[in-house]
Amino acid sequence: MSLLTVSGLSVRSGPSVLVDGVSFEVSPGDRVGLIGESGSGKSLTALAVTGLLPPGLTATGEVRLDGVDMIAAPERQRTAVRGPVAAIVFQEPLTALNPLMRAGRQIADPLRRIRGLRGEALKLAVRDALREVRLDDTDRIARSYPHQLSGGQRQRVAIAMAIACRPRLLIADEPTTALDVTVQAEILDLLDGLVTRHNTALVFITHDLPVAARVIRDTHVLRNGRVVESGPIDSLIDHPEHPYTRTLVDSARRFDAALERTARD
Numbered sequence: 001m002s003l004l005t006v007s008g009l010s011v012r013s014g015p016s017v018l019v020d021g022v023s024f025e026v027s028p029g030d031r032v033g034l035i036g037e038s039g040s041g042k043s044l045t046a047l048a049v050t051g052l053l054p055p056g057l058t059a060t061g062e063v064r065l066d067g068v069d070m071i072a073a074p075e076r077q078r079t080a081v082r083g084p085v086a087a088i089v090f091q092e093p094l095t096a097l098n099p100l101m102r103a104g105r106q107i108a109d110p111l112r113r114i115r116g117l118r119g120e121a122l123k124l125a126v127r128d129a130l131r132e133v134r135l136d137d138t139d140r141i142a143r144s145y146p147h148q149l150s151g152g153q154r155q156r157v158a159i160a161m162a163i164a165c166r167p168r169l170l171i172a173d174e175p176t177t178a179l180d181v182t183v184q185a186e187i188l189d190l191l192d193g194l195v196t197r198h199n200t201a202l203v204f205i206t207h208d209l210p211v212a213a214r215v216i217r218d219t220h221v222l223r224n225g226r227v228v229e230s231g232p233i234d235s236l237i238d239h240p241e242h243p244y245t246r247t248l249v250d251s252a253r254r255f256d257a258a259l260e261r262t263a264r265d
């Protein structure tokens with residue numbers, strides 16, 4: 001059974017159509033990519049899926065997350081599926097983190113609210129969550145405020161918060177774009193390992209085809225708010241059909257070739 005069904009989703013701001021009839025499905029354990037250039041509607045799709053669209057934007061069509069209608073259901077029901085069913089990791093970890101709260105307390109918050117943990121059990125769960133994202137210096141990290149952590153450490157804390165309650169779907173919206181290349185690779189490995197270990201479905205949003213190819217299997221290519229091509233990422237790279245997908249593949253190839261030339265020089 002599908003964990004997430006998106007059918008004819010459109011998002012509008014007044015008369016402008018920002019997401020235009022997007023449809024896709026995610027079953028338990030799937031890894032699905034939403035790929036497209038900046039402004040193609042990836043983030044708004046992710047926000048509509050979780051019922052978190054900013055004020056002023058309206059969604060139409062159908063979004064069912066674990067059976068809950070994320071467009072029409074009352075806010076109470078939509079909130080109830082966030083956390084236990086679907087969690088988001090954003091490009092900029094500071095979006096998810098409270099600058100005035102120590103990292104440990106921020107991870108404790110969903111564990112207390114959703115899993116009902118208290119006292120020693122809560123402390124142990126925070127430590128486990130930090131170890132799970134490979135922040136082994138758990139006491140120091142838990143006591144730190146976000147500004148005392150590196151960008152990579154902050155993203156790991158944000159991931160720990162997102163997965164603390166074992167959501168069945170993790171939406172990662174450009175989770176490595178703000179990080180330097182080595183840290184990017186570490187975070188991708190981490191996400192890959194976590195979703196494999198817990199059989200979490202993953203929706204991975206990126207403008208970067210090679211990054212997507214490392215973690216996902218099926219993908220949808222978005223342009224100007226529409227899905228222009230869908231399929232397994234390997235066949236999309238080998239035989240892109242839509243001209244826009246071809247542009248993405250060609251620019252990734254040119255970038256690779258340039259890297260090789262630099263390495264040879």
Ligand SMILES: Nc1ncnc2c1ncn2[C@@H]1O[C@H](COP(=O)(O)OP(=O)(O)OP(=O)(O)O)[C@@H](O)[C@H]1O
Binds near residue numbers: 013036037042044174
């Ligand atoms: N709150 C808003 N009000 C009006 N327009 C918006 C709002 N948020 C986004 N948009 C517009 O909707 C379109 C899609 O935005 P979206 O953020 O989904 O793109 P994206 O593909 O995720 O790009 P990026 O990677 O740059 O975030 C863009 O043209 C953007 O300017």
